Amino acid sequence: MKSGNYINPIYKLSLRDATQVPRRISYSQWSMYEKCPKQWKLSYIDGLAPFNYGINLSFGTAFHETLQDYLTILYTDSVKQADKLDLSTMLINNLRKEYTESVKKNNGEHFSNPDELTEYLEDGIAILDWFKKKRAQYFSTKNYELVGIEVELCSQASEENSSVYWYGFIDLVVRHIPTNSITIYDIKTSRMGWNKWQKADNIKSAQLVAYKNYFSKQFGIPKEKIDVEFFIVKRKLIENSMFPQKRIQIHRPAAGTVTQRKVQKSIDAFISNCFDEDGNKNTSANYLAIAGKGNKHCKWCPFKTDEVNCPKQERIRE
Numbered sequence: 001m002k003s004g005n006y007i008n009p010i011y012k013l014s015l016r017d018a019t020q021v022p023r024r025i026s027y028s029q030w031s032m033y034e035k036c037p038k039q040w041k042l043s044y045i046d047g048l049a050p051f052n053y054g055i056n057l058s059f060g061t062a063f064h065e066t067l068q069d070y071l072t073i074l075y076t077d078s079v080k081q082a083d084k085l086d087l088s089t090m091l092i093n094n095l096r097k098e099y100t101e102s103v104k105k106n107n108g109e110h111f112s113n114p115d116e117l118t119e120y121l122e123d124g125i126a127i128l129d130w131f132k133k134k135r136a137q138y139f140s141t142k143n144y145e146l147v148g149i150e151v152e153l154c155s156q157a158s159e160e161n162s163s164v165y166w167y168g169f170i171d172l173v174v175r176h177i178p179t180n181s182i183t184i185y186d187i188k189t190s191r192m193g194w195n196k197w198q199k200a201d202n203i204k205s206a207q208l209v210a211y212k213n214y215f216s217k218q219f220g221i222p223k224e225k226i227d228v229e230f231f232i233v234k235r236k237l238i239e240n241s242m243f244p245q246k247r248i249q250i251h252r253p254a255a256g257t258v259t260q261r262k263v264q265k266s267i268d269a270f271i272s273n274c275f276d277e278d279g280n281k282n283t284s285a286n287y288l289a290i291a292g293k294g295n296k297h298c299k300w301c302p303f304k305t306d307e308v309n310c311p312k313q314e315r316i317r318e
Contacts (some may be wrong), residue, residue: 035203044281062099069090151170173186183227184212184227
């Protein structure tokens with residue numbers, strides 16, 4: 001478990017010591033490979049990818065912690081106690097801490113400025129104020145209990161390889177007591193919500209499909225009893241809109257049997273191509289550079305200008 005987070009005691013019995021498994025993979029690893037095997041190779045085998053600090057990451061972490069603290073009190077204590085929390089001050093303190101730590105890790109180099117930090121804080125406070133007023137529309141406490149915050153997943157990732165484990169943390173898991181059904185939430189911070197292309201992005205949606213599969217496997221909950229949901233918060237609203245706008249957008253991706261099989265098949269292929277039976281990385285495989293349609297996979301890639309490790313003429317365009 002991550003320090004300071006919550007899990008219902010009964011579910012602790014299913015937690016695994018992740019330090020004892022041979023090899024761990026994550027959604028970020030798999031999704032990178034799905035887009036561009038070459039980027040995965042350069043990042044995870046050659047260790048060449050720098051860690052990029054940014055305001056969106058710092059704000060996202062601070063907002064997650066603030067909202068998760070509120071939800072923990074909501075479910076483990078009471079609505080009254082949760083609503084007493086000074087979420088604005090909590091967000092300010094969390095962002096200050098996260099930004100300071102990130103600058104220190106970034107060799108003392110700042111990646112934002114006071115005006116930008118203030119803007120993000122004001123946006124975050126506006127989201128939290130709106131959420132507190134509308135909270136009951138999204139999180140009811142009647143007949144619901146908190147399973148956990150930052151629930152640690154560590155489950156064998158493929159039936160074809162017993163050495164590789166899927167590892168990650170689920171933002172929020174809630175149980176509906178009368179039906180014994182589970183809802184897995186992934187909290188996303190965004191500028192203005194997800195558009196139709198983001199909601200149609202199969203790799204993006206696959207994160208929750210995989211979480212559903214591995215949560216079921218690790219905690220013994222039937223898949224048909226598990227729902228998944230992206231809880232997307234918007235920093236900005238459309239100016240001068242004629243209609244009322246919400247600060248929160250809900251996206252429930254397709255996560256049925258067919259989609260589960262497709263995602264698992266893709267994860268199986270990733271593991272088969274990239275790891276041996278002992279979990280060692282396959283250093284001899286041919287990892288293709290996939291630029292994608294309109295070079296979309298190169299847009300944010302740290303190797304897009306690296307002609308030595310990823311020559312442009314070798315990049316495959318769809």
